[in-house]
Amino acid sequence: MREEIKQSVLTIEQQSKISMTGVSSVDGFSENEITLTVNGKRVVIRGAHLKVLAFSEGSGNFSAGGEVASIRFGGKGGALKGLLR
Numbered sequence: 001m002r003e004e005i006k007q008s009v010l011t012i013e014q015q016s017k018i019s020m021t022g023v024s025s026v027d028g029f030s031e032n033e034i035t036l037t038v039n040g041k042r043v044v045i046r047g048a049h050l051k052v053l054a055f056s057e058g059s060g061n062f063s064a065g066g067e068v069a070s071i072r073f074g075g076k077g078g079a080l081k082g083l084l085r
Helices: none
Strands: 010-013 017-020 023-029 033-038 041-056 061-073
Touching: 010 061, 017 041, 023 041, 023 061, 033 061
Parallel strands: none
Antiparallel strands: 010 017, 017 061, 023 033, 033 041, 041 061
């Protein structure tokens, strides 16, 4: 059976608020890092004073606030690593 890939949209507002759709789970979070699973792949958000504001497992909607420093998708050398310096 083939796994269905859902569309995922990432929005970052002034490096202080993140909204994302298509999130299947929040795997871990601390003040400096939030780890998510999106379409079977790992997404790591790093920064300072991070906090999960909302997550709905049913709809896949996720939001967080804090000082966003980087976002890494998948394995090594994610596409957006260091983008927000």
